[in-house]
Amino acid sequence: KRVVVIVGGVGGVKLALGLQMILPPEQLTVIVNTGDDFWHYGLRVCPDIDTVLYTLGGRVDPVNGWGLTDDTHIVLGALREYGEEGWFGLGDKDIATHMLRTHLLREGHTLTQVIAYLAKQQGVRPTVLPMTNDPVATIVDTEEYGELGFQTYFVRYRWQPTVRGLRYEGAEQATLSPEVSQAIEQADMILFGPSNPWMSIAPIMAVPGMRDALLARDVPRVAVTPIVGGQALKGPAAKLMAELGYDVSAAHVAEYYGPLITGFVYDKSDPHISLPGLSTIAFDTIMRVDADKERLAREIVHWVEGYN
Numbered sequence: 001k002r003v004v005v006i007v008g009g010v011g012g013v014k015l016a017l018g019l020q021m022i023l024p025p026e027q028l029t030v031i032v033n034t035g036d037d038f039w040h041y042g043l044r045v046c047p048d049i050d051t052v053l054y055t056l057g058g059r060v061d062p063v064n065g066w067g068l069t070d071d072t073h074i075v076l077g078a079l080r081e082y083g084e085e086g087w088f089g090l091g092d093k094d095i096a097t098h099m100l101r102t103h104l105l106r107e108g109h110t111l112t113q114v115i116a117y118l119a120k121q122q123g124v125r126p127t128v129l130p131m132t133n134d135p136v137a138t139i140v141d142t143e144e145y146g147e148l149g150f151q152t153y154f155v156r157y158r159w160q161p162t163v164r165g166l167r168y169e170g171a172e173q174a175t176l177s178p179e180v181s182q183a184i185e186q187a188d189m190i191l192f193g194p195s196n197p198w199m200s201i202a203p204i205m206a207v208p209g210m211r212d213a214l215l216a217r218d219v220p221r222v223a224v225t226p227i228v229g230g231q232a233l234k235g236p237a238a239k240l241m242a243e244l245g246y247d248v249s250a251a252h253v254a255e256y257y258g259p260l261i262t263g264f265v266y267d268k269s270d271p272h273i274s275l276p277g278l279s280t281i282a283f284d285t286i287m288r289v290d291a292d293k294e295r296l297a298r299e300i301v302h303w304v305e306g307y308n
């Protein structure tokens with residue numbers, strides 16, 4: 001059984017980690033959002049990809065859910081001594097990742113090749129694929145500051161500005177990589193992690209050909225809710241839904257996915273969800289510790305294997 005799981009960063013990777021615990025590595029492919037990627041002091045930073053690599057490699061900072069465990073911040077302190085604001089929390093060892101990635105990209109390797117190399121060197125066994133090799137940037141249009149780059153909105157302004165809309169710059173010119181196409185074509189099951197549908201999943205779906213490649217697959221395509229009890233498990237998903245004029249509920253997340261999904265997993269504390277043509281099931285979707293991630297991954301895979 002080959003499983004493809006589509007994720008952003010900290011929220012969605014919990015499901016990917018659960019899947020890693022129950023599947024042989026050659027059966028798991030993680031397709032990751034790169035709309036958060038940006039240039040920072042000349043370095044290419046890919047926050048969601050690094051979150052996935054560090055988590056699957058067992059080296060992620062357990063408190064933040066991003067960055068490396070036990071990292072130091074000497075470089076960031078030195079930048080601040082220059083009078084720089086230092087709003088993006090770069091760890092020293094994390095900087096080495098950005099340096100090596102930038103170097104390899106400059107040598108002409110594709111992002112997919114670079115990530116495969118970084119994954120291998122970190123001992124990460126499942127296949128981790130960026131959604132595309134081309135630059136796509138999520139731009140957040142805010143009431144207070146107008147358009148902001150994603151990290152400026154999310155980290156510098158701590159996702160407090162009011163969002164009027166989102167766009168995915170460069171998406172029109174982006175192309176599906178052969179690796180992503182092949183992973184989707186060969187998948188027996190396609191899962192969407194409990195990531196923010198607008199900020200993490202939508203940029204992935206904005207890559208031309210991605211939606212059609214997924215829709216063309218007559219296999220279960222199942223999303224896991226990032227909304228429980230009208231609140232986001234993490235980050236701005238609930239605030240954003242309200243700002244974009246949606247009801248903040250798991251049911252509306254399922255509706256937003258629309259024909260992309262054939263199944264939806266919501267939390268057992270929420271009311272039953274019933275939508276035409278959609279298989280739904282309630283599990284305990286709150287993943288605090290690794291045992292929760294493994295259990296939910298197992299429950300989802302077993303349910304999906306049985307439902308059609």
Ligand code: FO1
Nearest residue numbers: 009036046047050066067087088089090155
């Ligand atoms: N998130 C923060 O909230 N503050 C930070 O200073 C920060 C630094 C950072 C450094 C490297 C990295 O890979 C991720 C980092 N993140 C930080 C997380 C990340 O930018 C966000 O989680 C996402 O892009 C939103 O999902």
Ligand code: CA
Nearest residue numbers: 008009036048
């Ligand atoms: Ca993200």
